[in-house]
Amino acid sequence: MSIASNASAGAPRIHLSQDMQQIIYRLLAAGLLCLALSLATDAFLTSNNILNVLRQASLLFFLASGLTLVILTGGLDLSVGANIGLSACLAATVIKATGSPILGTLTGLATGCVIGICNGLMVAKLRIPSFIATYGMLWVLHGITYYYMAGETIHGFPPGFRQIGSGHFLGIPIPVYLMVGFLVAGTVFAQRTVWGQQIYAIGANPVAARLTGIPIDRRLILVYAFSGAMAGVASIVFLARLNSAEGDIGEALTLPAIAAVLIGGASLFGGVGSVFGTFIGALILTLVLNGMNLLSVNANWQPLVTGVIVIFAVWLDMYGRRKA
Amino acid sequence: MSNFKILAAALPFAVMATGAMAADETIAVFTKNQTNPYFQTVRVGADAAAKSMGAKVVHYIPTKPDSIPEQLSQIEDVIVKKPSAIVFVPVDYKAMVPGVEQINDAKIPVVNVTDRSAGGKFLAFVGADDYSLGLETARYLLKEMGGKGNVVILEGVKGSLTNVDRVRGFNDALKEFKDVKLLASQPANYQRLQGLQVMENLMQSHPQIDGILAANDAMAVGAIEALDGANRKAKVVGINGTKEAVDAIKANKLLATGDYNGFLQGCIGTMAAIRALRNETIVTEVVLKPTVVNASNYQPYDRPLESRACPSWSEVEAISTKTN
Numbered sequence: 001m002s003i004a005s006n007a008s009a010g011a012p013r014i015h016l017s018q019d020m021q022q023i024i025y026r027l028l029a030a031g032l033l034c035l036a037l038s039l040a041t042d043a044f045l046t047s048n049n050i051l052n053v054l055r056q057a058s059l060l061f062f063l064a065s066g067l068t069l070v071i072l073t074g075g076l077d078l079s080v081g082a083n084i085g086l087s088a089c090l091a092a093t094v095i096k097a098t099g100s101p102i103l104g105t106l107t108g109l110a111t112g113c114v115i116g117i118c119n120g121l122m123v124a125k126l127r128i129p130s131f132i133a134t135y136g137m138l139w140v141l142h143g144i145t146y147y148y149m150a151g152e153t154i155h156g157f158p159p160g161f162r163q164i165g166s167g168h169f170l171g172i173p174i175p176v177y178l179m180v181g182f183l184v185a186g187t188v189f190a191q192r193t194v195w196g197q198q199i200y201a202i203g204a205n206p207v208a209a210r211l212t213g214i215p216i217d218r219r220l221i222l223v224y225a226f227s228g229a230m231a232g233v234a235s236i237v238f239l240a241r242l243n244s245a246e247g248d249i250g251e252a253l254t255l256p257a258i259a260a261v262l263i264g265g266a267s268l269f270g271g272v273g274s275v276f277g278t279f280i281g282a283l284i285l286t287l288v289l290n291g292m293n294l295l296s297v298n299a300n301w302q303p304l305v306t307g308v309i310v311i312f313a314v315w316l317d318m319y320g321r322r323k324a
Numbered sequence: 325m326s327n328f329k330i331l332a333a334a335l336p337f338a339v340m341a342t343g344a345m346a347a348d349e350t351i352a353v354f355t356k357n358q359t360n361p362y363f364q365t366v367r368v369g370a371d372a373a374a375k376s377m378g379a380k381v382v383h384y385i386p387t388k389p390d391s392i393p394e395q396l397s398q399i400e401d402v403i404v405k406k407p408s409a410i411v412f413v414p415v416d417y418k419a420m421v422p423g424v425e426q427i428n429d430a431k432i433p434v435v436n437v438t439d440r441s442a443g444g445k446f447l448a449f450v451g452a453d454d455y456s457l458g459l460e461t462a463r464y465l466l467k468e469m470g471g472k473g474n475v476v477i478l479e480g481v482k483g484s485l486t487n488v489d490r491v492r493g494f495n496d497a498l499k500e501f502k503d504v505k506l507l508a509s510q511p512a513n514y515q516r517l518q519g520l521q522v523m524e525n526l527m528q529s530h531p532q533i534d535g536i537l538a539a540n541d542a543m544a545v546g547a548i549e550a551l552d553g554a555n556r557k558a559k560v561v562g563i564n565g566t567k568e569a570v571d572a573i574k575a576n577k578l579l580a581t582g583d584y585n586g587f588l589q590g591c592i593g594t595m596a597a598i599r600a601l602r603n604e605t606i607v608t609e610v611v612l613k614p615t616v617v618n619a620s621n622y623q624p625y626d627r628p629l630e631s632r633a634c635p636s637w638s639e640v641e642a643i644s645t646k647t648n
Contacts, residue, residue: 043529052528056521143387151364153568155545166553242516243549244568246542248359248389252515292510293525299479299511 022265022272025320026280029313033284037291044294051173057286058175059234059241061279063253064260065186066116066230068278069223071261072190074203074270075123075130077227079115080234080257082141084250087111087235089145092154092245101161108239109232115141116228120221138254145247155244165240175237179279182233186275199223203270256285263313284313349379351597352407353590354398356415357389361566362586363413366437368629369590370411376634377598382407390415399423403430409447409597410434411590417485418442433600437593438586439485447600450593450610452584454486457563457614458493458539461582463500464616465535465561468579472503473534476526478547480514480539487514490539490563507533512543519546527554536560541569541581548577565617570625573618580618583625588612591634599637607644 038045063080070077091108095101115137122133167174190196198219201209210216231250239245264281266273288309292302353370355363367383374381384402386394395415402410403426410432414420417439424444427434436446465475477494480487491509498506507530512518519542527533527550536558538544544562551558562569565583572578589612596606617625 041529046528049528052524056524059517139387146358151358151361151367153361153566155568155571166549238517241549242520242546244516244545246359246361246516249517251359251389252513252517289521290525290528293508293522294529296508296510296529299482299509302511303482 021320022277022317023274023280025317026263026265026277026284026313028320029316030280030284030287032316033287033291033309033313037287037294040291041294044291049290049294051171051176053283053286053290054176054179055173056290057279057282058173058179059237060253060256060260060285061179061282062182062230062234062237063250063257064264064278064282065182065275066227067257068186068261068264068266068273068275069190069199070130070227071258071266071268072199072203072270072273073220073223074206074268075220075223076134076258076268077116077119077224078131078134078254078258079119079137079141080227080231081250081252081254082138082145083112083115083228083231084235084238084253085247086115086141086145086148087232088239088245088249089149089154089247091235092157092239095157095161095239096154099158101158104161104239105164105236108236109229112232112235113225113229116225116231117221119228120224123224124217124220142247142251149245149247151247153244153246157239157243162240162243165237165242175241178233178237182230183275183279190275195219195222200271203272205271259310260285263310265317285310349408349598349601351379351381351409351411351594352384352402352405353381353411353594354384354395355413356386358385358387359389361568362564362584365586365629366413366590366593368632369587369592369634370594371590372587372630372632373591373594373634374598377595379408379594379598381594386415392416392419395420396423399426403427403432406430407432408601411593411597412436412441412446413438414441433597435593435597435600437589448593448596448606448608448610450589450596450612452589452612452614454489454584455493455496457582457584458490459497460493460614460616461561461563461580462494462497462537464580464618465537465559466497466501466504468559469504469535471501474505474507474530474532475535475537476507476523476530476533477509478519478522478536478538478543479509479511480543482511482513487539494537494539504535512538512546514540514542516542516546519543520550521546523547523550524553527551527556533558538562540564541566544569544578544581545572548572552577565615565625567625567629570617570622573622574626576619580616583615583617585612585615587629587632588635592640595634595637595640607641610640610644612643 067077087108090111091104094107095104119134119137122128123130198214260281261278264277288306355366370381384398412434421443424441428445433447436449438451440449479491508526510522512522536547541562541564544560548560559579561580563582565581569581592610599606
């Protein structure tokens with residue numbers, strides 16, 4: 001929280017109050033969830049489980065943090081899940097073929113980034129609505145990945161590489177460090193840099209943004225490239241954690257990633273939202289699964305419970321803002 | 325022939341023509357998706373059978389995994405193209421009945437494979453019994469545990485036919501072992517990542533877990549990663565007999581995998597279709613007995629699918645339950 005408030009302090013006044021309000025109510029929702037879970041089971045509030053939840057939230061956060069910037073511009077990137085699939089499969093192939101985790105990692109990151117740049121070019125230069133451009137990209141990527149993998153999996157990576165996903169440093173999982181790093185970097189970028197503020201401005205009022213001379217095309221390409229690159233990061237952590245690549249690994253993550261951004265307070269119309277809010281969103285979604293597993297909620301009820309909690313978390317924010 | 329070329333050009337990712345044999349008999353093979361390795365084994369089995377009998381196979385696979393509307397429209401396409409016969413895995417055993425009726429109306433002979441259709445007329449059914457697959461695999465684990473200890477179940481997609489039957493088999497096996505305690509039965513939706521995360525969560529609330537019953541191999545392998553990450557040991561079984569599971573058995577990480585015999589199903593389904601076209605005797609029902617693949621019998625599974633051969637017809641008759 002200190003990260004966000006420090007960062008917001010330097011931002012224009014209007015962002016400070018909006019962000020603070022949102023973040024307080026999002027934190028309240030997450031806090032209530034934690035309180036309920038710690039009352040319900042002793043297994044919840046242990047350092048082991050907290051680290052466990054943070055590590056689980058990291059994958060979703062990587063994906064959702066890049067997506068946050070896209071949504072801030074009023075766009076959407078539906079291809080992030082399919083992007084993870086292809087990036088992970090290509091990275092896995094390179095690691096297997098060359099034995100070099102570094103080359104594999106670079107392949108994954110580059111694949112993700114190139115896909116993002118393609119999305120950005122379609123949106124900025126060809127003026128294709130982002131929903132359609134990235135939805136089309138989703139199918140193209142699935143097509144390539146499924147054809148390439150033909151239902152096979154690639155598994156078994158070097159122990160050094162696996163540290164990225166399953167290693168610890170000073171008792172804290174490596175993905176948690178990565179998450180904190182990207183959280184700080186993303187927050188500073190969005191709140192404290194000129195480019196970050198231009199991204200907010202594009203989403204808040206595209207016409208005004210254009211008139212003030214913001215290079216809209218270049219900023220749009222940048223945010224889609226970021227989103228793609230973060231999918232690349234997620235694909236590498238995914239590989240390192242699961243020790244295995246298959247074509248459909250990211251498919252189940254697209255909607256939760258979008259949900260994490262929106263639960264975190266962003267608006268699909270653009271201009272509103274924050275990377276920190278997205279972190280809280282990813283955390284809430286992860287806590288729901290963690291809590292249901294700890295409490296052994298019957299499998300039949302789990303989808304219903306998830307739905308109710310997501311709606312409640314956002315309602316709490318809306319209710320709080322009306323009161324305020 | 326030319327019809328199929330046009331189709332292959334129009335739907336590059338949905339349809340992949342295989343088998344270069346010049347033959348009059350064309351078998352259209354419908355499977356559920358390109359992502360689950362199981363259906364790849366069915367397709368390779370179908371290809372092997374057709375190749376050995378001198379027929380041609382065209383595969384129809386929904387681009388969106390398990391898509392009901394897409395498989396329905398593929399049926400409509402196929403009825404226009406008029407293949408000699410169809411080998412059909414319904415994406416949904418109830419929802420595809422109208423599609424099967426269309427095939428029946430078009431008088432194209434059709435063999436039902438894997439999931440038994442709730443309606444329509446078929447030459448034969450070839451499948452494996454998910455219930456006994458779950459039962460036998462679970463019995464093997466519980467025996468290996470010495471008939472005592474704590475187990476958890478990782479369930480597949482709620483409401484899918486395979487999952488309902490497999491989990492019922494698991495639970496019935498558990499009833500035979502009074503000293504085994506079922507700690508939790510939680511859904512991980514046949515997904516590797518969810519298998520890992522659900523297992524990580526369950527380990528928080530259950531300090532002693534001795535056995536894990538996973539309804540497919542991907543979840544089993546995900547659960548093994550979770551155990552490794554926490555430096556804990558448990559005996560794990562999965563279902564499907566995938567290459568990855570066999571590798572895990574060789575590495576002494578997975579205890580066993582129940583084999584669904586997708587390759588055999590593809591073989592027998594396609595052989596039955598071709599034999600019917602040639603007015604040779606066929607069997608009307610083959611329900612394959614489960615094989616529990618473990619460290620003592622994995623050798624036949626430890627080689628590429630493409631190098632396996634279909635059984636002879638007399639062997640098929642020996643395992644069939646109904647003939648005509």
